[in-house]
Amino acid sequence: MESTASLEKMPAAFSLFEHYDDSSARSDQMLKQVAVPQPPRLEPQEPNSATSTTIAVYWSINKEDVIDSFQVYCMEEPQDDQEVNDLVEEYRVTVKESYCIFEDLEPDRYYQVWVMAVNFTGCSLPSERAIFRTAPSTPVIRAEDCTVCWNTATIRWQPANPEATETYTLEYCRQHSPEGEGLRSYSGIKGLQLKVNLQPNDNYFFYVRAINTFGTSEQSEAALISTRGTRFRLLRETAHPTLQISSNGTVISFAERRRLTEIPSVLGEELPACGQHYWETTVTDCPAYRLGICSSSAVQAGALGQGETSWYMHCSEPQRYTFFYSGIVSDVHVTERPARVGILLDYNHQRLLFINAESGQLLFIIRHRFNEGVHPAFALEKPGKCTLHLGIEPPDSARHK
Structure with missing residues (x-):
């Protein structure tokens, strides 16, 4: 009876096998009916979609296509200075979605991009190739290139490739900002510098980004700008032909x-008629x-050290200044010749101080009603060298003289 029962169940088992066989046959038939996908259609590069090292690629497909994945290719366009036989690196990624992001690319570069669709039947023909571009390289702010005068700062930066950049965005914040105070920014800057109003006696972090149609560069490294000291540039156009100015603008020879x-003289940038301005100089072999x-007005007349439009210290003997x-002339004899002279222009208290920067000794003080901006002035009457020391806080001894 048991054997008979199992025999009776066998036709049902054979029926299952037959059903599976029919399903497999229909699956093969479906495989023959699924066509290879049509080539995808690349979308043009979207504005502001790139960074200095990434590009975002999008494409569309035919609705009837059955697609398992996409193979996306990216190849750098040859550079103008590239040799003909140089190898060109090609990137390939496989994705399921109809978009991808290529990473670790070079800034300021053009890339050819194309895509193919893949299913279990095969691979489509390549799409038409499109040109994509990365955002500009990250600019650099050097604090020593910036001008800082009491409550203003002119921030200057250097781009890696000016031709690849359309505008810049400058961002800044206080070094120790209170809670809730975020970044401030200026956008749409066409040039390579910007004058910003700041609070005196404070420290700030500045950042800059380069922008073109395709995207924005990474934020530059922070540049610490302090309004506690004075920093200015020498005006090379005012320098006497016999004077030589170093490349960093701090040494006069x-x-x-x-x-x-x-x-032979040279002037610095004009200092605004407010607050305090302090700098130091070291004169050697002169x-x-x-x-x-x-x-x-003295600058326009070319009369440095004459009349009532100049205030300066003249050294012609080792211990006599x-x-x-x-219009007044005062002689001062010192027991110790200062190797480094500090000059403090104090608009708040209407005075100009000359200090032995190493010892803190006051050499001389001029009291005058300064009502307009003035230029730092430097003159070498004999062969030698003058070195500027900028961005230094005035010594406490000078503040309270």
Whole structure:
């Protein structure tokens, strides 16, 4: 009876096998009916979709296509300075979605992109190739290139490739900002510098981004800008032909030994008529020199050290200094010749101080009603060298003189 029962069940088992066999046959038939996908259609690169190292690629497909995945290719366009036989690197990624992001690319570069659709029947023909571009390289802010005067700062930056950039965005915040105070920014900057109003006696972090149609670069490294000290640039166009200015703009050299009818001098950027401005200078191998300030009118007249528009210290002997101001001449004898001279222009208290920066000794103080901006002035009457020290806080001894 048991054997008979199992025999009776066998036709049902054979029926299951037959059903499976029919299903497999229909599956083969379906495979023959699924066509290879049509080539996808690449979308043009969207504005602001790239970074310095990434591009985003999108494409569309035919609705009737059955697709398992996509193979996306990216190849860098040859550069102008690239050799003909140089190898060109090609990237490939496989994705399920109809978009992908290529990473670890080079900034300021063009890339050819194409895509193919894949299913279990086969692979489509490649799409038409499209050109994509990465965002510009990240610019660099160097604090020593910036001008800082009490409550303003002119921030300057250097791009890696100016031709690849359309505008810049400058961002900044206080170094120790209170809770809830975020980044401030200026966008749409066409040039390579921007003057910003700040609070005096404070520290700030500045960042810059480069922007073109395709995207925005990464944020630059932070540049610490402090309004506790003064930083200015020498105006090379005001320099006497015999003076040489170093590439970083902090060293003035005079090597001419023949007698000149003019005093070889150079001026710094104009300092605004507010707050305090302080800088230091070291003069080496030069027995006769002048340090001080002059008004814009003195600059236009080319008369540094004459009349009532210049206030300066003149050194012509090792221990004797002469101070010229408002038509007055004062001689000062010192027991120790200062190797480094500090100059503090104090608009708040209407005074100009000359200090031995190493010892803190006050050399001389000029009291005058300064009503306009002035230029730092430097003159070497004999061969030698003058080095500027900028961005330094005034010593406490000078603040309370």
